[in-house]
Amino acid sequence: MVADRSISTPISAPNATPRPLRMSHAQMYARLLASDAAYNGRFFTGVLTTGIYCLPSCKARKPKPENVRFFPTCEAARAAGLRPCRKCHPDDFARGADPVLEDVETLVAKVRANPAAFPDTRAIVRRSGFGPTRLFELVRQHFHTTPADVLVRARIASAKRRLLETGAGLLEIAEAAGFESPSVFHEHFRRLNGLTPSAYRELRDAGTFTLMLPAGYPLGYLRRALSRDVHSITERLEGNRYTGAVQLSTGHAILQLELSPAAVRVEIFQPSAASLTRGAKHASGAEAHAVVVGLLGLDQDAAAFGRLAKKLGLGRLVAGRPELRISQTPSVFDGLLWSIIGQQINFTFACQLKRRLIERSSRPLAPGLHAPPTPAAVAALAEADLLPLQFSRQKADYLLATSRLIADGKLHLERLQAMSATRAERTLLAIRGLGPWSVNYLMMRSLGFADCVPLGDTGVTSGLQSLLKLEERPDADATRRLMAIFSPSRSLATAHLWQLNQPVPSTPPMP
Ligand SMILES: [Zn+2]
Numbered sequence: 001m002v003a004d005r006s007i008s009t010p011i012s013a014p015n016a017t018p019r020p021l022r023m024s025h026a027q028m029y030a031r032l033l034a035s036d037a038a039y040n041g042r043f044f045t046g047v048l049t050t051g052i053y054c055l056p057s058c059k060a061r062k063p064k065p066e067n068v069r070f071f072p073t074c075e076a077a078r079a080a081g082l083r084p085c086r087k088c089h090p091d092d093f094a095r096g097a098d099p100v101l102e103d104v105e106t107l108v109a110k111v112r113a114n115p116a117a118f119p120d121t122r123a124i125v126r127r128s129g130f131g132p133t134r135l136f137e138l139v140r141q142h143f144h145t146t147p148a149d150v151l152v153r154a155r156i157a158s159a160k161r162r163l164l165e166t167g168a169g170l171l172e173i174a175e176a177a178g179f180e181s182p183s184v185f186h187e188h189f190r191r192l193n194g195l196t197p198s199a200y201r202e203l204r205d206a207g208t209f210t211l212m213l214p215a216g217y218p219l220g221y222l223r224r225a226l227s228r229d230v231h232s233i234t235e236r237l238e239g240n241r242y243t244g245a246v247q248l249s250t251g252h253a254i255l256q257l258e259l260s261p262a263a264v265r266v267e268i269f270q271p272s273a274a275s276l277t278r279g280a281k282h283a284s285g286a287e288a289h290a291v292v293v294g295l296l297g298l299d300q301d302a303a304a305f306g307r308l309a310k311k312l313g314l315g316r317l318v319a320g321r322p323e324l325r326i327s328q329t330p331s332v333f334d335g336l337l338w339s340i341i342g343q344q345i346n347f348t349f350a351c352q353l354k355r356r357l358i359e360r361s362s363r364p365l366a367p368g369l370h371a372p373p374t375p376a377a378v379a380a381l382a383e384a385d386l387l388p389l390q391f392s393r394q395k396a397d398y399l400l401a402t403s404r405l406i407a408d409g410k411l412h413l414e415r416l417q418a419m420s421a422t423r424a425e426r427t428l429l430a431i432r433g434l435g436p437w438s439v440n441y442l443m444m445r446s447l448g449f450a451d452c453v454p455l456g457d458t459g460v461t462s463g464l465q466s467l468l469k470l471e472e473r474p475d476a477d478a479t480r481r482l483m484a485i486f487s488p489s490r491s492l493a494t495a496h497l498w499q500l501n502q503p504v505p506s507t508p509p510m511p
Contacts, residue, residue: 028070031056034477038429038436038455044071044090046082053077058088098422103129104138105420108150115154116178121147140488142420144451149301152188155179159189163201164286170197192299193289194264203285208267211292214302218321219261220505222296225327231351233358233370235330245369246291246330250284252371255292266292271365294448297325301450305492312485317467317496320504326444326495332413333375333406335446339438340398356389357399375406375413398433405431421449444491451488455479463497 023031023043031039037057046053046069053071054060071077074084074094084091092098107128111118118124124147125132139147155177162173174185189197194211203209213219227237235244242257254269268288293299306322309315318324329335337357342350361373361381378399386396405411411431416424424447428439437456444452454460461473464482474482486493 025065025068025070028056029065029068030477032068033062034480035059040093041430044074044077044094046071046077046080051082052085053082053090054085055088055090055093058085060085060087100138101142101420101422104135104142105423108139108143108420111150112154112157115151115158116176118151118178119180121151124151140451142422144421144449144488144491146488151178153192155185156188156192159185159197160193160200160286163197164204173197192293194293194296194298195289200286200289203289206285207269208265209285209289211264211266211289211296211298213262213264213296213298214323216323217261217296218324219259221321221324221499222327223259224502224505226295228347229351229354231348231355233355233368234334234372236368242295243369244295244330245365245371246288247372247374248284248287248291250287252365253284253288254365254369255288257292257295264292264296291330294328295330297327299448300325300492301489302492305486305489305496308486308489309493309496314467317493317500321496321499324492324495324499326491328448329446331372332416332442332446334372335442336402336413337373337378337399338445339442340395340402340433342441343395343435343438353389353391353395357386357391360385360389375403378403379407394433402431402433417447421451424449444494450491452491453479453483453494457494459498460494463500466501467497 028039028043028045032045035057037055039056041055043056044053045056045058045063047063047067048069049063049067053074069080071080074091077090078084089098107124110127111124118127125135128135130138135147139145139150143150159173159177159179162168162176166173168176170185171182174182177185179185179188186196189200190212191214193200194213195209199209223237223240226235226242229235235242237243240259242255242259244255244257246253246255250270252271254271256267256269258265266288268285270284302323302325306318309318329338337354338350341353341357345353357378358370358373361377362371365371381400383393383396383400386399387393391399402411406413411427416427419427421443424443425439428434428442429436434442437454440452440454441457443449444454455476456479460483461479464470464479465473468482483490483493
């Protein structure tokens with residue numbers, strides 16, 4: 001949980017006036033040698049011998065340190081007589097333009113809007129204007145997945161909308177979404193959602209549903225993830241019963257999960273003034289389903305990661321838990337709170353701070369169970385409210401500033417999930433208080449991106465040291481290099497590294 005201080009330096013807000021360079025020449029030169037894209041926009045690299053300026057991530061040949069000057073903006077580099085590099089296009093980056101990324105984003109948006117127009121991945125390649133190898137690489141880099149996976153998920157999302165909003169038959173829905181047969185539709189639907197299309201349709205007015213778990217699902221590790229925050233007052237795990245308070249579009253709800261090896265039964269309760277009412281209000285069943293699929297990590301491709309680890313000769317990384325998933329936070333805001341509160345402090349203290357924040361900013365829904373705080377409620381606090389709770393001045397400042405961006409409509413958390421990973425990362429990195437560790441943590445724990453590494457995370461570095469029998473803990477650059485072998489599944493690699501030297505979790509007796 002602890003981030004390396006050197007990589008979580010604050011970043012200014014988007015569209016801020018050029019900020020002073022707070023890094024030393026040696027620090028910036030090290031980022032240049034590492035081609036560190038996380039520093040793009042934070043400084044520009046001028047090479048006096050060639051007369052060209054670049055982004056820190058530029059893959060062009062590395063200049064000697066004495067020939068490099070750093071600039072806070074493109075304008076400053078041009079004023080010194082330098083020209084923009086034609087490989088990394090620093091001016092496009094500074095303007096926020098990135099033509100290749102925009103092409104890939106437009107293509108994925110078209111697939112998502114009308115998946116039936118793409119009978120297979122060859123059709124996606126044809127419409128892309130890129131060759132197949134280049135397109136696969138771009139989708140991996142910017143969406144952390146493959147074109148085939150983008151297509152399947154787009155078809156499933158389209159089918160889910162029709163299941164909820166129309167009375168159409170299953171065959172018709174499968175066809176309209178572009179599936180070649182009802183059996184393929186069923187198979188993918190069950191794999192990604194834990195239930196059948198008909199059961200999903202029943203969520204429209206059900207207060208309860210059951211999700212099937214894949215064979216070998218590591219329930220012990222899920223229980224560990226769900227009970228990790230011992231100070232939590234928004235969720236609790238007692239035996240095999242998990243209770244969590246969530247915010248749905250219809251208001252607060254309490255989800256109760258009965259965990260068993262093959263299935264998870266979920267009940268939705270709506271808190272009213274006096275008591276809890278069993279059952280869902282209209283439309284909240286599908287939202288509750290999405291939260292639980294995330295908690296269980298059902299839509300993650302654990303099997304593919306297991307195969308990759310074994311192919312790399314690193315079977316020890318997944319031993320005893322080949323089906324491990326990343327339990328997603330119940331909401332993106334919840335993950336954002338963690339990623340700011342958890343910076344540079346130990347986990348137990350982070351749990352205590354979070355509890356104090358929740359007690360200060362939300363109300364109880366049931367005995368011992370608080371509603372999760374809303375961005376507006378946190379934004380309404382002042383620094384003077386947080387300092388007595390033992391928040392540092394800086395942490396209080398970041399927390400309040402970020403919550404205000406959301407409350408004021410300047411940051412849309414729900415839009416981040418639909419963005420490309422590259423766009424989501426850039427959007428988040430531009431927020432003051434969110435460094436590379438926080439951003440990658442949030443992207444893997446709350447946005448579901450598959451290829452993230454929270455660089456500087458001590459669990460990752462000590463896991464790598466042990467897995468690869470290294471003499472010392474890898475630094476950020478070595479971590480980046482070593483983790484590259486797990487692409488495009490570095491989020492799951494991170495989850496396994498976190499568990500590598502932990503004891504095997506115990507399992508309570510099943511009823
Ligand atoms: Zn360049």
